[in-house]
Amino acid sequence: MPKILVVDDAAFMRLRVAKLLTENGYEVLEAGDGQEGVDQYKKNKPDLVLMDITMPVMDGITAVQEIKKHDPNAVVVMCSALGQQTMVMNSVKAGAKDFIVKPYQPEKILDTIKRFIG
Amino acid sequence: MDLSQYLGMFLEESREHLQRLNEGLLGLESNPEDSRLINEIFRSAHTLKGMSATMGFNQIAELTHQMENVLQKIRNGEVKVGGGLIDALFRCLDSLETMVETVANGESLEMDLAPLLAGLQDGSGQGSGTSPEGETTPVHNNSKEATPGEPTEIPGVELNEFEKNLVCEAQEHGYHPYHLVITIKPTCIMKSVRAFMVVRRLEELGDIIKTVPSVTDIEDERFEQSFELVLLSAAGEAEIAKAVNGVAELEETKVTLLKCLKGVQTAPTPAEGKVTAPVQGQPCENGPTPGSSPATAKKDPGLPRTQGFKTKAVATIRVDIDRLDKLINLVGELVINKTRLAQIGKTSDNPGLSETVEQMDRVFVDLQNLVMKVRMVPIEQVFNRFPRMVRDLAKDLGKEIELEIEGQETELDRTVIDEIGDPLVHLLRNSVDHGVESPDERERAAKPTTAVVRLTARHEGNNVIIEVSDDGKGIDPQRIKAKALEKGIISPAEAETMDDHTAVNLIFRAGFSTAEQVSDVSGRGVGLDAVRSKIEALSGECRIFTKPGSGTTFRIQLPLTLAIIQALLVKVGAESYAIPLSFIDETTSILPRDIKEVQGQDSMLLRGHILPLLRLDTAVGLPPRTWSPEEELLVVVVRRAGKTLGLLVDELVGQQEVVIKTLGELVGGLPGIGGATILGDGTVSLILDVSTLV
Numbered sequence: 020m021p022k023i024l025v026v027d028d029a030a031f032m033r034l035r036v037a038k039l040l041t042e043n044g045y046e047v048l049e050a051g052d053g054q055e056g057v058d059q060y061k062k063n064k065p066d067l068v069l070m071d072i073t074m075p076v077m078d079g080i081t082a083v084q085e086i087k088k089h090d091p092n093a094v095v096v097m098c099s100a101l102g103q104q105t106m107v108m109n110s111v112k113a114g115a116k117d118f119i120v121k122p123y124q125p126e127k128i129l130d131t132i133k134r135f136i137g
Numbered sequence: 138m139d140l141s142q143y144l145g146m147f148l149e150e151s152r153e154h155l156q157r158l159n160e161g162l163l164g165l166e167s168n169p170e171d172s173r174l175i176n177e178i179f180r181s182a183h184t185l186k187g188m189s190a191t192m193g194f195n196q197i198a199e200l201t202h203q204m205e206n207v208l209q210k211i212r213n214g215e216v217k218v219g220g221g222l223i224d225a226l227f228r229c230l231d232s233l234e235t236m237v238e239t240v241a242n243g244e245s246l247e248m249d250l251a252p253l254l255a256g257l258q259d260g261s262g263q264g265s266g267t268s269p270e271g272e273t274t275p276v277h278n279n280s281k282e283a284t285p286g287e288p289t290e291i292p293g294v295e296l297n298e299f300e301k302n303l304v305c306e307a308q309e310h311g312y313h314p315y316h317l318v319i320t321i322k323p324t325c326i327m328k329s330v331r332a333f334m335v336v337r338r339l340e341e342l343g344d345i346i347k348t349v350p351s352v353t354d355i356e357d358e359r360f361e362q363s364f365e366l367v368l369l370s371a372a373g374e375a376e377i378a379k380a381v382n383g384v385a386e387l388e389e390t391k392v393t394l395l396k397c398l399k400g401v402q403t404a405p406t407p408a409e410g411k412v413t414a415p416v417q418g419q420p421c422e423n424g425p426t427p428g429s430s431p432a433t434a435k436k437d438p439g440l441p442r443t444q445g446f447k448t449k450a451v452a453t454i455r456v457d458i459d460r461l462d463k464l465i466n467l468v469g470e471l472v473i474n475k476t477r478l479a480q481i482g483k484t485s486d487n488p489g490l491s492e493t494v495e496q497m498d499r500v501f502v503d504l505q506n507l508v509m510k511v512r513m514v515p516i517e518q519v520f521n522r523f524p525r526m527v528r529d530l531a532k533d534l535g536k537e538i539e540l541e542i543e544g545q546e547t548e549l550d551r552t553v554i555d556e557i558g559d560p561l562v563h564l565l566r567n568s569v570d571h572g573v574e575s576p577d578e579r580e581r582a583a584k585p586t587t588a589v590v591r592l593t594a595r596h597e598g599n600n601v602i603i604e605v606s607d608d609g610k611g612i613d614p615q616r617i618k619a620k621a622l623e624k625g626i627i628s629p630a631e632a633e634t635m636d637d638h639t640a641v642n643l644i645f646r647a648g649f650s651t652a653e654q655v656s657d658v659s660g661r662g663v664g665l666d667a668v669r670s671k672i673e674a675l676s677g678e679c680r681i682f683t684k685p686g687s688g689t690t691f692r693i694q695l696p697l698t699l700a701i702i703q704a705l706l707v708k709v710g711a712e713s714y715a716i717p718l719s720f721i722d723e724t725t726s727i728l729p730r731d732i733k734e735v736q737g738q739d740s741m742l743l744r745g746h747i748l749p750l751l752r753l754d755t756a757v758g759l760p761p762r763t764w765s766p767e768e769e770l771l772v773v774v775v776r777r778a779g780k781t782l783g784l785l786v787d788e789l790v791g792q793q794e795v796v797i798k799t800l801g802e803l804v805g806g807l808p809g810i811g812g813a814t815i816l817g818d819g820t821v822s823l824i825l826d827v828s829t830l831v
Contacts, residue, residue, distance in 0.1 A: 104327050111337065118330060120326045134385065
């Protein structure tokens with residue numbers, strides 16, 4: 020079962036995404052901030068990361084950089100709010116493979132994931 | 138290979154190229170469309186890059202490489218030459234100069250190149266995007282350059298010569314040129330990020346040589362639904378399409394393999410154009426390429442690119458100045474011995490000897506003249522850097538100034554050349570800062586807004602005259618007086634009686650600076666007194682001519698050479714001294730009873746003027762000789778900086794050419810003594826340093 024790490028500081032968002040992903044046959048790992056996300060990545064090596072951008076302790080862009088340092092092949096998909104275009108661009112420059120704009124549409128999330136991991 | 142032996146050559150050539158770059162940029166600033174100039178600048182930058190890379194000076198190589206990239210864009214017409222860009226390039230030049238001089242001093246210096254590179258980027262109108270090779274802005278082909286019948290393969294995207302070269306080059310090496318049109322879904326949010334992701338992915342497969350719109354515009358979302366790009370890649374069409382389609386929210390991707398552009402007659406880039414004509418069957422001479430294009434790796438630094446400069450080098454050779462100094466010393470020794478031989482010839486009655494000596498004498502004169510000539514360098518070397526300096530200064534101060542240079546071919550002794558730079562810098566700064574008025578002021582004074590600062594050099598007899606003149610506001614003697622009073626340089630009583638000429642000359646006094654505010658231009662704590670003392674140290678003289686309202690001229694008079702001078706030999710007691718002829722006004726005589734004391738100073742009246750007197754015997758520490766009342770005392774009148782002094786000596790021996798020898802460290806620095814020379818009879822004579830006596 021492919022493993023997906025969901026990094027978001029809002030527990031509610033994690034819950035929603037986790038539910039969607041589990042229903043569709045993915046194993047879900049969760050992290051509440053960037054630092055925790057990086058730690059989780061190192062420990063569990065998920066197949067894909069859904070990464071929020073604005074988070075306490077360590078923001079999403081920094082987390083992407085950290086993860087990329089650890090594993091250049093990591094697949095990180097940014098989850099951003101509207102109007103965070105510059106940050107998304109910076110994340111992509113930092114190595115994020117794709118991005119999804121909130122509010123989440125379930126199909127978008129699944130489509131994106133499928134593009135990277137079957 | 139030990140590269141250190143080439144260091145001297147590297148430095149010399151680097152300086153030459155830096156100078157060329159400086160001149161070229163100056164020219165380019167006033168003449169931005171001059172393609173010949175651009176090519177010249179480009180070549181110099183390119184050569185400099187090659188040289189420094191070979192020598193392992195990576196920072197110099199890196200900086201020149203980036204400059205080259207920008208120049209390349211100028212050359213291709215992608216970037217317009219503007220003030221910002223020129224300034225940025227000038228700043229790079231300054232840093233290069235610093236780096237080269239650091240190398241010359243045998244130090245190692247790491248400079249932070251980032252601000253310079255950023256300046257170049259800004260100047261060339263580019264953001265700090267991550268893919269410089271993709272940032273080319275669309276340009277229209279210069280139709281003159283395009284060869285008739287050339288296939289225009291790409292609808293919508295026009296490639297310039299350089300890009301065509303790249304395409305050709307890539308084809309030579311098994312890369313395929315692709316044209317891509319990518320359309321993003323209208324529903325897409327953040328389409329610029331999508332587009333950027335496409336660019337990213339394609340960069341992994343090859344090199345993007347062009348995007349329409351530019352990458353910066355794409356990043357800033359200045360495009361509609363679609364954008365185009367040209368990619369050079371070894372990958373197949375399908376692979377590329379797949380890579381692009383990995384990005385979400387794309388409506389359509391069109392990938393077209395471009396038809397072979399081979400056979401397109403490309404204009405060889407001037408860097409190589411002079412050296413190697415395009416070889417048949419290999420139509421694409423690879424020009425210097427920017428960024429990470431596939432052609433970069435194939436550049437061969439060993440290619441003889443510098444032929445244009447080398448042709449000049451054949452006619453001359455570089456000689457270490459130390460060797461020349463040794464040569465001139467040896468010739469000096471010979472001259473001394475020749476003089477001795479001539480004296481022996483006079484006293485002996487061997488006619489053969491005196492005849493031979495006479496013959497030798499003629500050869501010696503030629504030899505001496507030749508050696509002196511070898512040491513002569515055109516003052517151009519010094520003048521060269523001034524146009525740039527004046528330009529920068531004028532720009533900083535918001536003044537409009539034209540620098541006219543005349544007589545830069547005038548030759549001067551190398552030692553003088555080395556020393557004269559600083560005083561001239563100071564005088565020019567002074568003219569630009571204090572002399573020339575602002576354009577407004579000039580307009581009010583009914584003068585043309587552009588001021589003219591002239592720098593001229595010419596020979597006058599055995600001297601060289603260098604003048605720095607401006608058509609500025611001139612020097613107001615009253616203001617100078619007031620300032621000198623304020624600074625306590627003169628007393629109120631002196632100010633009362635002081636004539637204008639003397640007042641103006643107050644600016645040469647130590648501690649005098651009229652700048653109301655200390656500007657970083659001329660108010661550097663070093664006044665004109667430093668200029669005067671430097672010039673006097675070179676046995677020269679500095680005079681000032683000014684006319685309020687219409688300008689000021691500083692005139693520097695320097696001896697042609699410092700190694701061999703004409704001197705008057707005098708005797709005091711048993712010792713002989715040499716007084717440089719250039720300081721001597723005249724000789725006269727006086728009876729002891731005519732010596733008057735004026736303000737505690739022995740003086741005499743010479744044609745109605747008071748002439749202070751100095752007994753040379755006491756001045757050099759000899760016991761004073763008692764004069765008989767009817768004895769005519771000999772007076773040598775010397776002048777320095779407009780002041781005169783009468784030296785009382787016992788005997789005038791005669792005028793003679795003397796070779797100046799320094800006294801060396803052990804006895805050097807004697808006040809009043811500037812050096813020594815060996816006379817024909819083998820005795821040593823000290824040379825008086827008139828400037829410290831007056």
